Amino acid sequence: AGLAAARHQVLADAGWDVERRGLPGAPAVRVFAGAERHATIDRSLRLLGLGTDALHPVSTGPQGAIDPDALAAALRDAGPGPTIVCLQAGNVNTGACDDLRRACDLVHRHGGWAHVDGAFGLWAAASPATRHLVDGLETADSWACDGHKWLNLPYDTAFAFCARPDVHAAAMSYAAAYLVGSGGAPAGADLTAESSRRARGFAVWAGLRELGRDGVAALVERCCALARRFADGLSAAGFEVVNDVVLNQVLVGFGDDARTDRVVAAVQTDGTCWAGGTTWRGRRLMRISVSNATTTEADVDRSVAAIARLAHGIGGELVH
Ligand SMILES: Cc1ncc(COP(=O)(O)O)c(C=O)c1O
Numbered sequence: 556a557g558l559a560a561a562r563h564q565v566l567a568d569a570g571w572d573v574e575r576r577g578l579p580g581a582p583a584v585r586v587f588a589g590a591e592r593h594a595t596i597d598r599s600l601r602l603l604g605l606g607t608d609a610l611h612p613v614s615t616g617p618q619g620a621i622d623p624d625a626l627a628a629a630l631r632d633a634g635p636g637p638t639i640v641c642l643q644a645g646n647v648n649t650g651a652c653d654d655l656r657r658a659c660d661l662v663h664r665h666g667g668w669a670h671v672d673g674a675f676g677l678w679a680a681a682s683p684a685t686r687h688l689v690d691g692l693e694t695a696d697s698w699a700c701d702g703h704k705w706l707n708l709p710y711d712t713a714f715a716f717c718a719r720p721d722v723h724a725a726a727m728s729y730a731a732a733y734l735v736g737s738g739g740a741p742a743g744a745d746l747t748a749e750s751s752r753r754a755r756g757f758a759v760w761a762g763l764r765e766l767g768r769d770g771v772a773a774l775v776e777r778c779c780a781l782a783r784r785f786a787d788g789l790s791a792a793g794f795e796v797v798n799d800v801v802l803n804q805v806l807v808g809f810g811d812d813a814r815t816d817r818v819v820a821a822v823q824t825d826g827t828c829w830a831g832g833t834t835w836r837g838r839r840l841m842r843i844s845v846s847n848a849t850t851t852e853a854d855v856d857r858s859v860a861a862i863a864r865l866a867h868g869i870g871g872e873l874v875h
Pocket residue numbers: 593595645646647672673674675701713
């Protein structure tokens with residue numbers, strides 16, 4: 556929905572009504588996104604008919620956040636024209652957040668639309684301890700965020716926020732004579748691609764009402780503290796924590812790729828905790844993502860002990 560709104564606006568700025576005329580003959584839309592964007596960006600571009608050839612990957616810094624200087628250079632080289640920039644709050648591997656203030660400023664000076672994928676990282680804004688990571692978020696044009704990740708709501712609860720509700724509705728709205736309220740103020744069905752859906756908003760309301768502002772902040776802070784506890788425990792046990800643990804993500808290496816994969820498989824079979832494997836910067840790593848509201852310090856300590864026991868039981872060299 557965020558990228559559909561973006562597509563609407565950048566083409567409207569170029570004098571093209573995409574909802575009416577479609578994309579054939581439209582001015583080319585350039586889409587810039589960090590090289591470590593989530594794959595859903597690519598899928599959205601396919602579904603929106605912009606195509607993945609429209610995508611210009613921008614290099615990222617050491618923790619996977621977009622390099623603002625590289626973004627500035629890419630926009631300068633691209634010159635004027637319809638431009639969408641997809642930023643990220645919360646790299647799936649490292650938890651790193653793009654410098655949203657600087658990036659949004661660059662995009663707006665270029666006349667483009669700044670979209671933020673904050674599937675889980677947007678929640679950093681809820682706590683004074685992590686809010687700085689998403690400084691400038693409010694200057695973006697659209698955000699995507701999930702309730703089913705860090706807010707611990709049931710699956711398929713997601714949000715699209717658009718700074719311009721008129722643009723959001725222009726891109727997504729739908730009307731039919733038989734529908735109650737059709738043609739009036741934008742309602743739910745005018746803001747998402749689904750016309751019929753469950754009352755997901757109820758679970759969101761209930762979750763937020765139960766937690767309150769402080770409860771959401773505490774949830775975020777607790778998960779971040781537990782991620783640091785994981786990182787500290789695993790480094791103390793002799794394993795390599797590869798990322799700066801700024802949010803709830805921890806990347807751990809157990810030697811070479813094959814050994815790390817064996818440790819990940821052993822941990823999954825053991826069942827004390829669950830952690831997946833990932834490839835980051837060419838290396839196989841264990842990816843620990845702390846987002847469950849019920850996880851405790853004792854859970855982390857038991858998990859660290861189990862991971863250490865399993866890793867030490869697997870032959871091969873620990874390359875540290
Ligand atoms: C950064 C990021 N963007 C997008 C997504 C996709 O979100 P969803 O699972 O709600 O489609 C995810 C997680 O899957 C994610 O972590």
